[in-house]
Amino acid sequence: MGGYARHVLVIEDDAETADQLVDCLKSSGYRVDLAVDGEDGLRRALAADYVVMTVDRMLPRIDGIEIIRRLREQGIVTPALILSALGEVDDRVRGLRAGGDDYLVKPFAFREMLARVDALARRSGTTVKETILRIGDLEIDLLARIARRRGREIELLPREFRLLAYLARNAGQVVSRTMLLQHVWDLHFDPTTNVIDVYVGRVRRKIDSGQDYPLIHTIRGIGFCLRAPE
Amino acid sequence: MLLSKTVRSSSTLKLAFIYVIAFCAAIFGLLGYVYWSTVTYLHKISDRAISTESELLTKAYDTGGRDALVTFINRRLTDAHFSEWAYLLVDHSFDYIAGNLKGWPASFHGQEGWSTLAFADWQSESARRSPVRVKHQLLPDGNHLLLGRDNEDLDRFGESVTIGLASAAVIFLILAAAAGISTSRRSVARIEAINATSREIMRSGLGERIPLRGTGDEWDGLAENLNSMLDRIEELVETNRQVSDNVAHDLRTPLTRMRGRLERACHQQLDLSHYRSLVNDTISDLDEILTTFSSLLRISQIEARDPTAAFRDLDLSEIVREVVELFEPAAEERAVRLQLSAGETVSVFGDRDLLFDAISNLVDNAIKHGGDQGEVRIAVARSADGPLLSVSDRGPGIPFEERNHVLRRFYRLERSRNRPGNGLGLSLVAAVANLHSAHIVMADNFPGLRIELHFPHLQRAVQSDFDQQERSWAIGVPRS
Numbered sequence: 102m103g104g105y106a107r108h109v110l111v112i113e114d115d116a117e118t119a120d121q122l123v124d125c126l127k128s129s130g131y132r133v134d135l136a137v138d139g140e141d142g143l144r145r146a147l148a149a150d151y152v153v154m155t156v157d158r159m160l161p162r163i164d165g166i167e168i169i170r171r172l173r174e175q176g177i178v179t180p181a182l183i184l185s186a187l188g189e190v191d192d193r194v195r196g197l198r199a200g201g202d203d204y205l206v207k208p209f210a211f212r213e214m215l216a217r218v219d220a221l222a223r224r225s226g227t228t229v230k231e232t233i234l235r236i237g238d239l240e241i242d243l244l245a246r247i248a249r250r251r252g253r254e255i256e257l258l259p260r261e262f263r264l265l266a267y268l269a270r271n272a273g274q275v276v277s278r279t280m281l282l283q284h285v286w287d288l289h290f291d292p293t294t295n296v297i298d299v300y301v302g303r304v305r306r307k308i309d310s311g312q313d314y315p316l317i318h319t320i321r322g323i324g325f326c327l328r329a330p331e
Numbered sequence: 332m333l334l335s336k337t338v339r340s341s342s343t344l345k346l347a348f349i350y351v352i353a354f355c356a357a358i359f360g361l362l363g364y365v366y367w368s369t370v371t372y373l374h375k376i377s378d379r380a381i382s383t384e385s386e387l388l389t390k391a392y393d394t395g396g397r398d399a400l401v402t403f404i405n406r407r408l409t410d411a412h413f414s415e416w417a418y419l420l421v422d423h424s425f426d427y428i429a430g431n432l433k434g435w436p437a438s439f440h441g442q443e444g445w446s447t448l449a450f451a452d453w454q455s456e457s458a459r460r461s462p463v464r465v466k467h468q469l470l471p472d473g474n475h476l477l478l479g480r481d482n483e484d485l486d487r488f489g490e491s492v493t494i495g496l497a498s499a500a501v502i503f504l505i506l507a508a509a510a511g512i513s514t515s516r517r518s519v520a521r522i523e524a525i526n527a528t529s530r531e532i533m534r535s536g537l538g539e540r541i542p543l544r545g546t547g548d549e550w551d552g553l554a555e556n557l558n559s560m561l562d563r564i565e566e567l568v569e570t571n572r573q574v575s576d577n578v579a580h581d582l583r584t585p586l587t588r589m590r591g592r593l594e595r596a597c598h599q600q601l602d603l604s605h606y607r608s609l610v611n612d613t614i615s616d617l618d619e620i621l622t623t624f625s626s627l628l629r630i631s632q633i634e635a636r637d638p639t640a641a642f643r644d645l646d647l648s649e650i651v652r653e654v655v656e657l658f659e660p661a662a663e664e665r666a667v668r669l670q671l672s673a674g675e676t677v678s679v680f681g682d683r684d685l686l687f688d689a690i691s692n693l694v695d696n697a698i699k700h701g702g703d704q705g706e707v708r709i710a711v712a713r714s715a716d717g718p719l720l721s722v723s724d725r726g727p728g729i730p731f732e733e734r735n736h737v738l739r740r741f742y743r744l745e746r747s748r749n750r751p752g753n754g755l756g757l758s759l760v761a762a763v764a765n766l767h768s769a770h771i772v773m774a775d776n777f778p779g780l781r782i783e784l785h786f787p788h789l790q791r792a793v794q795s796d797f798d799q800q801e802r803s804w805a806i807g808v809p810r811s
Contacts, residue, residue, distance in 0.1 A: 194641065206625070208621060210618075258656070260656060260657075286653070286657070286687075288683075288684055288687055288688075289684050290629070290684055290688050291622075291625060293622060293626060293756075294661075294691070294695050295661075296657060296658055296661050296691070296695065299660045299661040299664055300657055300660050300661070302660060303659075303660040303663075321611075322611075322614065322615065322618070
């Protein structure tokens, strides 16, 4: 990534939403281009190299899903986060099938949007697959499926390990409850209860209790973050 | 005109007229045949009588010659029983010898055998004027004998038969037309009643119903069906109204809170930390509203979905195991024991996301309402009727009379009104169950509540039927 900021394309026709999106992304260190209709968006996405793009589902001229479909046809694989006011299950499937990488229903919390853009940006950045992740004194062996803290093995259920590994892969970034449900349980709906919090709470007890510092942090209103102290 | 415009233009009346015309054609055909066969029969009888008489005359001639024949004829002429009979004996030059006709008919020089005289020249004044059926005989001595019978009575009988049959036909026609008109008037009246009710419903609301006559006929059947359709529509509208009311009510509370908070922020000088907490509270109130909205939308979308779009073969036991694993920590927190009995594979045809969500809701409810330090049993089994899932708790349960209501949107039991939740969980379960053609049974667990989801065998059967059909098409019909 070097000295320049990572470049994000926002395709959004509603002026205020676009403004907020651009603001939010800029303040977390992205360089942002804005396209206000589908045609402009498609042109920009074809012309420049972006790490991530956010695409509104319903756009003037060219529909959001159509943009992604045409880009994929041209061999452009820029990760796309679809932002849609249509929350239907089938629509989500349609968007992902067209080549969208993630799907967020409007209205959304900006931190959730940011968490997803971060996750997508990292995916396009890192090509080398590590088999051992280290966060502070936590070590996660993805092949042996073993987690150790200060060299001591921590007993985890398979699902708990998946959850920890997902948090570790996104270390330092906020991960929302919906993202957890999607990537750890392979479920595509927004949890309405606090059951995920309680589940993460148990993993946290196994990881953090009796240690020098906590690794799993709850980010109020959004989700969780695995990070070592500075 | 006698008939109102609606009756005149009614299709029933048109049908009735077609029926009357067909009926009349049949009646006239039948009566015509009766007339024709009666008259033919009577003429045949008459001809036979003439033949018999002719034999008698021939016998008289054979035994006594011409004189005996004349005597016989004269005896007949005085016999009142033979008044309609015509006798004429002439010689070879057609001069009169005996009989009651004045002379050989000028127009008649016919051969021997049967014929009909249009006009007979009777001797008596009270002469009949009708055609006479005659038999002409050439006697061995060269004389001609003409024997006939006036068929006036016969014709008169034929006429009266004709008149009788014609008047019967007219009466039939009138009766049939009257029946047709009254039938169409009746059906038009029933249709009018339905129309009037429809107009009334459009004007004033769904309270009206189509009146029944209690005859149990097809009109009553139609009215009954329309009425039960109206009942169903009214029920749906009512549910819809309740949902709207509840949405409005559920929104008003957090909206009022937010408004008050913002107003205060506007008018009062607060320090930064107060502002921050105010904004945070407002955001979490908004999130609450959005969650309610998402849940409502999700339920409507599930209700409107094509059931088979995203359906796959799933193992119900596996889904339940995953749900239980997810809820284990939450149960531990409340010191509730989760008892799972889901060993064998139980196949269902469905949508994993939705089933997971629905079962999560059931387990979540059981943990929350099942009482602290309680026990929640979750069981998956293959019953005789199909896959069966049950979630039982040891809590206070749901009163019998409220069991039907709890599936409604926003319905909340009195005791749980102050607890968190939006009253949509069981509505979602109901929508998901409905999509999977599963039915929900709520039973007493002595104590507690047991909710059962009965899945049908059917869906798998339908699927394999379909496969079979596909196969048989593939084999039976060559694809072009």
